[in-house]
Amino acid sequence: MSNVLYISSEAYPLIKTGGLGDVAGSLPAALSKESQNVRLLLPAYPEVLKKIKKSKIRRKTSYYNLPVNIIETKLPGRNVTVWLVDCPFAFNRPGGPYADEHGDEWHDNALRFAIFCQVAVDLSLNKFKLHWKPDVVHCNDWQSGLVPALLSLYPQRPATIFTIHNLAYQGVFDQQTFSDLKLPEELWHMNGLEFYGQLSFIKGGIVYADKITTVSPNYAREILEPEQGFSLDGLLKSRGNDFSGILNGIDNKFWNPGTDNYLEKKYSVHSLNKKLLNKTALQKELSLPIGKSIPMIGMISRLVEQKGLDIILQSLSKLLAMPVQYVLLGMGETHYEKLFTAWAKKHPDRLKVIINYDESLAHRIEAASDIYIMPSIFEPCGLNQLYSLRYGTLPIVTHVGGLADTVIDASKKNIDNGTANGFVFKELTAESLLSTIKRAMAVYQKPKIWRQLQINAMSSDFSWKTSAEHYVMLYQQALKEL
Ligand code: ADP
Numbered sequence: 001m002s003n004v005l006y007i008s009s010e011a012y013p014l015i016k017t018g019g020l021g022d023v024a025g026s027l028p029a030a031l032s033k034e035s036q037n038v039r040l041l042l043p044a045y046p047e048v049l050k051k052i053k054k055s056k057i058r059r060k061t062s063y064y065n066l067p068v069n070i071i072e073t074k075l076p077g078r079n080v081t082v083w084l085v086d087c088p089f090a091f092n093r094p095g096g097p098y099a100d101e102h103g104d105e106w107h108d109n110a111l112r113f114a115i116f117c118q119v120a121v122d123l124s125l126n127k128f129k130l131h132w133k134p135d136v137v138h139c140n141d142w143q144s145g146l147v148p149a150l151l152s153l154y155p156q157r158p159a160t161i162f163t164i165h166n167l168a169y170q171g172v173f174d175q176q177t178f179s180d181l182k183l184p185e186e187l188w189h190m191n192g193l194e195f196y197g198q199l200s201f202i203k204g205g206i207v208y209a210d211k212i213t214t215v216s217p218n219y220a221r222e223i224l225e226p227e228q229g230f231s232l233d234g235l236l237k238s239r240g241n242d243f244s245g246i247l248n249g250i251d252n253k254f255w256n257p258g259t260d261n262y263l264e265k266k267y268s269v270h271s272l273n274k275k276l277l278n279k280t281a282l283q284k285e286l287s288l289p290i291g292k293s294i295p296m297i298g299m300i301s302r303l304v305e306q307k308g309l310d311i312i313l314q315s316l317s318k319l320l321a322m323p324v325q326y327v328l329l330g331m332g333e334t335h336y337e338k339l340f341t342a343w344a345k346k347h348p349d350r351l352k353v354i355i356n357y358d359e360s361l362a363h364r365i366e367a368a369s370d371i372y373i374m375p376s377i378f379e380p381c382g383l384n385q386l387y388s389l390r391y392g393t394l395p396i397v398t399h400v401g402g403l404a405d406t407v408i409d410a411s412k413k414n415i416d417n418g419t420a421n422g423f424v425f426k427e428l429t430a431e432s433l434l435s436t437i438k439r440a441m442a443v444y445q446k447p448k449i450w451r452q453l454q455i456n457a458m459s460s461d462f463s464w465k466t467s468a469e470h471y472v473m474l475y476q477q478a479l480k481e482l
Contacts, residue, residue, distance in 0.1 A: 030464035142171030149204035162205030171201030216402030220245025249464030298369030303332025308375030
């Protein structure tokens with residue numbers, strides 16, 4: 001059994017903006033089931049402080065002359081201890097974890113997450129004497145990237161793991177920031193935190209962690225190439241066998257149509273007819289024409305270029321000429337919000353666009369839809385295609401990243417051999433997306449085959465067990481090599 005400090009800038013249900021929140025909210029509990037003693041470290045945003053029940057201040061300290069409390073609490077609904085970095089100046093402000101209400105990144109993100117990392121390092125070295133010392137420190141994304149770098153300076157240190165959830169977000173700041181943060185000079189070089197004359201938080205993880213992972217085996221291959229490597233492919237390649245891909249799992253406690261309290265009607269693979277009642281309930285809720293046989297296409301997404309929104313927009317006039325309903329829940333870049341909203345106004349019977357962040361509606365859309373579209377340009381793992389499979393909602397996806405690892409195309413061969421669970425296309429164009437939707441519609445007209453695909457989808461196992469076992473093996477290997 002190892003003590004594992006799991007460091008994340010978000011964790012469901014306390015705070016979530018995307019997939020990292022889902023993972024950090026569920027993997028620690030899965031690791032506990034594999035006999036790991038896991039503690040989660042998280043910033044104390046206002047939303048987090050509002051949601052926690054019992055808590056106590058374990059230490060009072062300061063960084064950069066700013067007061068910081070270490071608060072101990074539990075992850076709601078889980079037996080996982082959480083330590084919160086409560087630095088009011090850095091984290092207790094309205095808006096999101098990384099950006100303000102208008103979507104503009106906080107100007108002091110480097111300082112905010114440097115404080116977070118400094119606390120993590122001191123916890124890892126047991127400087128606060130909290131009677132718990134990690135053997136393994138598991139960092140996630142750039143917000144915790146300085147931790148492996150700073151820990152590397154101590155001969156007696158825990159093993160470090162760094163997981164990349166999306167290489168596109170790197171935490172790059174100017175050189176002055178490096179000086180302002182008073183980071184150790186010996187970390188400033190090409191093979192350290194410097195990235196073309198700038199300070200890169202993510203390099204702290206990629207260069208200095210003992211092991212690096214990303215969230216699917218296919219994305220692990222893709223980011224070793226210049227096309228998807230965001231100028232870090234060479235560095236990742238240089239880490240050789242220390243870098244690998246471990247597929248994300250899903251949390252069966254929150255994403256299970258048989259127990260999901262957000263749904264109008266719970267259902268399972270044995271009662272798929274009840275799924276249709278979720279469709280009619282959502283049609284009613286969203287004032288769409290009601291009909292069980294109208295194919296419903298769902299999508300829940302951050303509205304950013306990565307998610308393939310441009311090819312969807314280019315397809316819309318043809319898509320909305322088909323007898324379908326398309327429901328989109330999302331928030332993000334203003335121009336996408338405006339464009340989709342304008343289309344919805346013109347096609348109220350075919351398209352509903354909800355610009356919001358709404359966890360319960362996300363569940364209802366997954367349950368109500370027949371098809372889920374996710375034509376991402378790149379996708380490290382993707383969770384919504386996994387939730388869709390779990391809910392018998394067949395995903396239409398591009399052949400990238402974790403989507404290619406999890407969705408098996410309904411080709412004749414795959415239908416015949418019983419493996420097909422969705423629709424995959426390779427060319428990232430509006431024409432390919434439309435022809436794949438048409439292909440899905442044609443199968444939808446054959447209820448027996450459709451039902452079989454739903455059964456295949458719902459029977460796939462994407463629980464955390466296997467992946468948690470992989471992480472434990474990696475922890476053991478890192479400890480052995482320390
Ligand atoms: P990413 O991490 O790139 O955003 P993922 O598919 O890995 O993409 O995870 C996205 C997670 O965030 C999913 O759980 C999805 O349901 C959720 N999500 C995204 N946008 C919204 C929204 N507007 N309302 C509710 N949940 C959302």
